[in-house]
Every structure is written in structure tokens, then in C-alpha cells.
Amino acid sequence: MLLCHSSPGSYSPALYHGGLRPNLNPSSLHLISPLQVSPLPSPSSSQRQEFVAVIDESDHTRLSRRQNARSAALFRLHEQQEKINMSSLHEEEDGEELQRQKIVDEASLVTKRIARFPGSIDFPKEDAVVVLGSDEQAFKQALEIRRGVAAEVLKVVIEAAEMKVVREFSHLSFNARAKSYIQRSGVVNLVKWLKHNSLTYPQIGQLICFCSSNLEAVRRLAEWLKTIHVKGKYLGYVLVKASSILEYKLEMLDQIVDYLAEKGVKKEWMGFIVSRCPRVLTLSMDEIKSRVNFYMHMGMDEKDFGTMVYDYPKVLGFFTLEEMNSKVNYLTEFGLSTEELGRLLSYKPQLMGCSVEERWRPLLKYLYYLGVRRDGMKRILMAKPVIFCVDLERTIAPKVRFLQDIGIRQEDIGSVIARFPPLLTYSLYKKIRPVVIFLLTEAGVTQENIAKVIACDPQIVGCSIINKLDVNVKYFLSLGIRLQTLGEMIADFPMLLRYNLDVLRPKYRYLRRVMVRPLHDLIEFPRFFSYSLDERIIPRHEILVQNHVNFNLRCLLASSDEEFNQRVQAFIENRRKFEYGEVHANLSNTESHLEIAVTS
Structure with missing residues (x-):
């Protein structure tokens, strides 16, 4: 501690922060030994500023005369800074721990990936999910x-x-010696050649394991596959999946290709077919013939058979004959003849890839629950066979629930599906819902009538909003029909929005200019547009003009020719009787007047 004398001349007062600071004379100070004082680090500029700020915030009292006052203040400031740094460090550690826990939680929600390990040759697709038991x-x-x-x-x-x-x-x-053996075996050159032909290293490894004794067979088979137009990126897939043909002779493979070409499968298609179903080449000649005869007995010709194999190559080489027979027998239970079944399979061969127990039976039970009977199921199968190939829970059930939500009764949903099967193949959010929203907002159809419109004419769902529905709505509004009235017309006759303008314009022009009918008649009977102009409207209107008869549009058009003629004759007869009655009454009145005149 520094000690000083109290003589008056030992210091001169100086103003410092509102107080007096002594002007110490170094000669009059008694200093202690440096060993008794532990050295402190020299304060930085920022620390000096903070120290001055601390002094400014004080009560402006006179500073202590203790020599270590400034050092003690810096020490306390240093302790506060360390506490702040420690608290921020703890907060960062807590944040990192929370982030780490969040990553662990997200990882636990991810689907378990396929186990991968060194030496793995099979590289599954990204959408393939295999969950190992342990x-x-x-x-x-x-x-x-x-x-x-x-x-x-x-x-x-x-x-x-x-x-x-x-x-x-x-x-x-x-x-x-090992290097010399590998070079003599030709593996290195074969690997380079296969890699040049777009094969991956796992595929090359599998091929070498399959035919290590005869590596030249791989090159020979790859060259043959190129001759039937198998592209490079599918070359390795075909070689791996059809590895059993490495032992086949090329003459046998040529015989299979030539036989299929005779039955309608073009040689230009063989590369595409083999790329999608390599197992076609693994079948023997007898198996190929039995499968071809299986489809030919259904009434298919060479053209239908060739296009069927091109559209779905698995129909020929993937399924066994027992599976094919069981699926065909199940389809015949719908009442299909052999020729109808052949046309069905040639149009939609993907039916052979569907499971009876997992796909067809649940679908038929669901349709039967909705009220679709056997004839309706046959109609659905023949009109839109893709319905028997789609997923029930993801594709069909949501659309049925939507129809129920808009007010269609459950007993009517079956008839809606049977009359228009493509309804189940449309996208719910891109096709069905937008059409319903358009009818409610732009066509004037009320919520009470929207179920009636869809149930009476489900084909309206398949119409384009921009190219069909919106164009017809604007046309009817341009005729002077109000939006609310148009909605009532659509509820009465939903097909009104499905006609082309080329059909609507001539009929409306004839109605207003030739028939001289008011717009109110069209509003009361919107089905006027459904009748043929040349075969129904014009001939009957001419009959009315010739006989001086006038009917409303419903009586004019909504009847058969026989009923219409009977109605016209009845009207003429009633008019004749009426006119005859008036003449007879006039004659009797004249005679009575003459008699009165004579008597008078």
C-alpha cells in the first residue's frame, strides 16, 4: 500500500470528476516491495471505457485514496465478463443439445432404410422399401x-x-503369379468392355460370378442383345436378370425371336420387350408356344397379340400358366364370352398383372355394397378395365366419399358409376372438384341441385371447364338468360352444357326467327336442344303450320310420331266441331228472326 505525508506542499489540488485529486510527489512516497504485490494484466482500451462508465454512474463522490482502487474495479469488471461468457457458453451447449435431440427425433420418423454393407452387389430402387426383421x-x-x-x-x-x-x-x-493369372483370364479386358457398354460395377461383378469359367459367353450374349435393339443402359439389367441364358446357344435365342415375329411381335420391338421383361428369353420353345396358343385361342389375331406383348411384356414371360388360367376363369364369371375376353386382354393386358385375392375381390365387394350389380360390373370392366387395376383405398374410395359429401344418395352412387365408369379414373382434386365448384359458382347451380345434376348426368364431370363448360355458360348468358334461371335449366337438363355451339346456334336461330317463339318457351323446355333440327323440329313445325295448329315445345317434340299425329288430328277435329257448332247456331238464330218478322 502506498503511504504519503500529509504536508500541505505535497500535493496540488486538481479538478477531477467533480472532486479533488491529490498531486502526489513520488519522492515523498514510501513504496512497498514489488514481491508483495501480485501483478495484474494491463487493462485494454475497452476495459478503460467501461471502468470510466462505472465511475460516471457512481454518486460522484471523491475517489478512494487507496492505491489499488482502479485495479479492484477492473478485477470486478473482469469477473462479471467471465460470468457473462460462462452463461452464453452454457446457452450454446443447451442449444446444441436441443438441435441434436431434434435431429434424433426426425431421424426416428424416417422409414428404415435398406441395410447396406461392403460388398453389396444389388442396388435396389429408391422407392423399394425392404424392412429387415433383424x-x-x-x-x-x-x-x-x-x-x-x-x-x-x-x-x-x-x-x-x-x-x-x-x-x-x-x-x-x-x-x-496372381496378376499374371488375372491378365490371362481376360477379366480386365472384359470389365473395361462391359463398363464401356454402360454396365455398372455391381452388374459386372454379378456377371463374372455367374460365368467365371466362360467369360467369353458374356461378351457373346451382349453382342447378340445389341442385334435385337437392346439399349446400352438396359444391357446390364437384361444380362443380370436373365443370367441363365448365358449357357444357351444363340441359335436357340434366334429361334425364339423368329417365332414371336411370326405371331405379330415385330423384331424392332424385341429390344423394348426384353428390356422390360428379360424372363421372356429364359423360356423354352415349348413354353413360348403354349403361352402364345393360350392367347390365340381367345380369338386374338397376330396384330392384337403383338401389340398386347409390346404394351405389357410380362403378359408373356412373367406369369405361370396356372396363374393365367385362374385369372381368365375369374373374369369369365362376369359373363364374358371368349371373344370378349380376348378383346379385353388385348386392350388392357395389365389385368393379368393384378392379383385376384388382393385387388379384384375387395373391389367387387365394394361395388356390390354401393349397389352395382353383375351387369354393371361387366359394363365397368368392358368400358374402363383400368378400374380393376387401381388401388381401392387410394383411388376409388375417396371419390365415392366425395360424391356422398355433395349429397348423392348411396343407392344412386352405384348407378352413377355403372353409367359412367371413367368417373373413378379422374383426379379428384384436378378434375372432379373443379367441375363441381364451377357449377356452383359460375353456372348458377345451387347446393340443393348439385347432387341432382351429377347423378342425372355424370358425364358432365368429364367435360373441360375452359373449352366446354365456360363457353356454353357464356353463350346462354348472352341470350339474355339470368344466371339463376340458367342454374334451374341445368338442374332440369344437365346435358345442356355438353352440346357444341355448332349444335346450339342453328336450333336457337330457328326457334326465334322461323318458329317465332319467345325466350320463355326455351327456359321452360331446355330439352329443345336435344332434338334433331332436320329430323324432328323442322318437320313437325311445318305440320303445325299447314294445319294451323299451335302446340308448346313439350307437346311438339316430347312424343313419338304416332302420338304427335294423333294429337294433331284430335286438335283439328275439335276445331272442326267447334266451327260447325258456331255455324249451326248462327243459322238457327237467322231462321228465328225471319219467323218473327213474317208473323209481325
């Missing part, structure tokens, strides 16, 4: 692949060891 199952799968790879490596080791007894290789090391 780590033991994944280990067994990895072990099986590893065994195949180890077998090939062991073969190289054995061959390199046997080369030790050969005089020209006896002086070489083991690595040199």
Missing part, C-alpha cells in the same frame, strides 16, 4: 454375397499357387 437377417444376406466374392478370390489364390510348379512362373512371387 440384424441377423442383414448379416446373412451380407454373408451370402461375401461368400460368392470370396469364392472367386479363392479361385485366383488356388490358381496362383498351382502356377508355382510351372517352370516359367516358379521364380515369380505370389502377387506376380
